Amino acid sequence: MVAVATPPRGAKRKAKAPTAFGGYWRRNQLKLAPWLFLAPGAFFFALYVVAPILQSFQISLYEWDGLGTREYVGLRNYEELWWDDAFWTALRNNVVWLVLYLLAIPGGLFIALFLNQTVRGIRIYKSLFFFPFVISQVVVGLVFAWFYDPTFGLFNEILGVFGLGPVAVLGDPDYVTYGIIAAGLWPQTAYCMILYLTGLNAVDPEQIEAGRLDGAKGWRMLWYVVLPQLRPATFIAFVVTIIGALRSFDLVSVMTAGGPFGESRVLAYYMFEVALSEYGFRMGYGAAIAVVLFAIMMIYIAFFLTKMYRDEKGV
Amino acid sequence: MFPTPVEKSSAAWRASYQALLPIALVVWLLPLIAVAVFSIRPDADFANANYWGWPSAFNLLENYGAVFFQSDMPRYLLNSVLITVPTVIGAVGLACMTGFALGVYKFRANLLVFFVFVAGNFVPFQILMVPVRELTLDLGLYDTKTGLVLFHVAFQAGFCTLFMRNFIRALPRELIEAARVEGVSEIRIFWYVVLPLMRPAIAALSVLIFTFVWNDYFWAIVLTQGVDSQPVTAGITAFNSQYRAAYHLMSAGSIVAALPPVLMFFLMQRHFIAGLTLGAVK
Numbered sequence: 001m002v003a004v005a006t007p008p009r010g011a012k013r014k015a016k017a018p019t020a021f022g023g024y025w026r027r028n029q030l031k032l033a034p035w036l037f038l039a040p041g042a043f044f045f046a047l048y049v050v051a052p053i054l055q056s057f058q059i060s061l062y063e064w065d066g067l068g069t070r071e072y073v074g075l076r077n078y079e080e081l082w083w084d085d086a087f088w089t090a091l092r093n094n095v096v097w098l099v100l101y102l103l104a105i106p107g108g109l110f111i112a113l114f115l116n117q118t119v120r121g122i123r124i125y126k127s128l129f130f131f132p133f134v135i136s137q138v139v140v141g142l143v144f145a146w147f148y149d150p151t152f153g154l155f156n157e158i159l160g161v162f163g164l165g166p167v168a169v170l171g172d173p174d175y176v177t178y179g180i181i182a183a184g185l186w187p188q189t190a191y192c193m194i195l196y197l198t199g200l201n202a203v204d205p206e207q208i209e210a211g212r213l214d215g216a217k218g219w220r221m222l223w224y225v226v227l228p229q230l231r232p233a234t235f236i237a238f239v240v241t242i243i244g245a246l247r248s249f250d251l252v253s254v255m256t257a258g259g260p261f262g263e264s265r266v267l268a269y270y271m272f273e274v275a276l277s278e279y280g281f282r283m284g285y286g287a288a289i290a291v292v293l294f295a296i297m298m299i300y301i302a303f304f305l306t307k308m309y310r311d312e313k314g315v
Numbered sequence: 316m317f318p319t320p321v322e323k324s325s326a327a328w329r330a331s332y333q334a335l336l337p338i339a340l341v342v343w344l345l346p347l348i349a350v351a352v353f354s355i356r357p358d359a360d361f362a363n364a365n366y367w368g369w370p371s372a373f374n375l376l377e378n379y380g381a382v383f384f385q386s387d388m389p390r391y392l393l394n395s396v397l398i399t400v401p402t403v404i405g406a407v408g409l410a411c412m413t414g415f416a417l418g419v420y421k422f423r424a425n426l427l428v429f430f431v432f433v434a435g436n437f438v439p440f441q442i443l444m445v446p447v448r449e450l451t452l453d454l455g456l457y458d459t460k461t462g463l464v465l466f467h468v469a470f471q472a473g474f475c476t477l478f479m480r481n482f483i484r485a486l487p488r489e490l491i492e493a494a495r496v497e498g499v500s501e502i503r504i505f506w507y508v509v510l511p512l513m514r515p516a517i518a519a520l521s522v523l524i525f526t527f528v529w530n531d532y533f534w535a536i537v538l539t540q541g542v543d544s545q546p547v548t549a550g551i552t553a554f555n556s557q558y559r560a561a562y563h564l565m566s567a568g569s570i571v572a573a574l575p576p577v578l579m580f581f582l583m584q585r586h587f588i589a590g591l592t593l594g595a596v597k
Contacts, residue, residue: 026500029501030420030501031422033501033502034416034417034419034420034422035416036416037413037415038412038413038416038428041412042413044469044472045431045435047450048443048447048450048465049443049469049470050431050435052442052445052446053438055446055449056443056444056446066449113317113318114339116317116318117332119332122336127580127581128340128344129343131347131577132343132344132347134526134577134579134580135577136529136530136532136548136572136576137530138551138552139551139569139570139572142350142551142555142565142569143347143350144346146346146349146350147345151364152361152364152366152562154345154367194588194591195591203317243437246439247440249441249532250532250533253532253536254532267441268440271441271444272441272533272537275444275445286444286445287445289441290441290445291442293439293442294439294441294442297437297439300437301434304433304437305430305434309426309430312426
């Protein structure tokens with residue numbers, strides 16, 4: 001990247017009748033311009049994103065119903081979390097989400113490899129495979145809730161063909177989280193697929209040919225020649241999948257509302273339930289849950305930023 | 316090209332690949348196809364437990380007509396449009412400027428400011444929820460479309476800035492340098508030199524942000540309440556409680572709610588995919 005060179009002063013056109021302000025602006029515009037352009041966006045972002053993060057940390061130290069006065073309780077909300085079974089269930093489910101959601105990456109790669117051909121109509125197929133990602137998660141949740149329905153759901157029809165079931169996936173504490181994750185994997189796999197399809201377009205054909213001449217085939221070709229070239233796609237897929245897993249709220253809310261017996265809660269949903277639902281308006285306690293979720297997310301954000309920082313310095 | 320192109324393979328594999336494609340697609344979209352089939356069944360099929368047999372009638376017009384003319388769905392759809400479109404304009408507009416500032420100028424805090432935008436874009440919504448709800452209440456914007464739009468604009472500005480800044484950095488610098496040497500002011504450089512080159516990025520971002528914001532559910536239920544301001548993602552749950560157990564109408568309603576981003580995607584496919592890869596996979 002070429003460094004920004006300050007243009008020679010003499011080259012600047014002299015204004016006809018520079019006012020005091022105009023002259024100041026003209027002399028310093030290279031220093032002022034970035035802040036001028038940043039100001040509106042930075043203001044909004046600071047107001048709605050940066051400040052609220054700090055405020056949430058603060059609120060987590062209070063007992064507050066959102067209306068009355070706040071009562072300072074120190075770390076008592078966090079202490080309560082420690083003894084709260086519902087919190088640990090939600091945290092456990094978050095870990096399950098994180099691990100199983102990663103299946104979207106190999107799944108997406110598999111479909112991308114399957115579709116990376118140039119037969120007639122393949123573009124339509126690619127778009128239609130991507131379909132689930134464009135639909136809102138609320139609709140995905142509804143679609144899967146009906147899909148799993150024990151009386152009329154297609155899932156149990158299919159199980160019936162094999163002489164199994166019926167299983168009330170969403171009503172069973174043992175299966176419910178897996179059922180919701182499967183629903184979430186559907187759009188997420190589509191997302192990873194499109195990332196890999198774009199990546200596969202950029203794979204160097206000469207390297208593939210060279211690999212073929214060396215006798216690399218199938219898995220070995222994929223592992224040693226293709227995958228290394230897909231690393232940027234894999235990285236983005238990893239980032240968006242982790243974030244998607246930790247943000248899982250819509251599906252839980254629409255499909256089960258955390259049930260049965262709170263077994264499908266995740267931190268994102270439990271926080272909402274505590275702070276803004278009929279279970280009470282415990283803003284401080286909710287904020288404490290959000291802080292924990294934020295801390296988990298921060299690990300991945302830090303990882304992502306480190307990678308970006310290295311890339312920046314590498315340029 | 317990997318894997319080996321089918322046209323170079325045996326005729327048998329070529330034929331089976333062609334046959335496999337539609338089968339795989341149907342399996343992949345099965346849950347959705349099931350809902351589409353539900354949405355054209357008459358009420359009677361559900362009463363008679365005829366869920367998967369041949370529909371006793373095709374009620375496409377009746378069911379979708381009911382969604383459009385007898386429910387609040389059109390209002391929710393309109394709300395969604397009135398929330399999504401201003402957000403797209405606002406967020407992309409702000410990001411053109413922040414992206415320009417961070418992509419073109421070298422100053423000490425540049426990377427720091429950039430990283431704040433990037434990190435903010437990835438935080439869980441819940442850490443923002445209580446303060447943002449308070450702020451919206453204080454501004455008197457709770458349960459209004461404006462309140463929702465302001466938040467979405469601010470939040471999406473993070474992602475848009477990431478995208479725009481990377482895009483601008485990849486532009487040829489010589490153009491900007493040349494304009495500076497000519498004595499063109501920075502504001503005019505932004506408007507006349509850089510902005511016209513950003514058109515592809517603006518298109519890609521707009522489609523993407525449209526989809527993100529249209530599909531938002533969390534903020535819709537946190538910041539709005541009723542039919543006057545709620546977008547269709549939140550409205551569909553109200554719709555469903557109105558038509559409880561009327562699966563043909565709930566299915567039709569879901570399909571209507573899902574449709575606009577799908578249309579957007581098919582119309583602007585190229586831009587959409589360019590946007591999704593964050594500009595990282597060229």
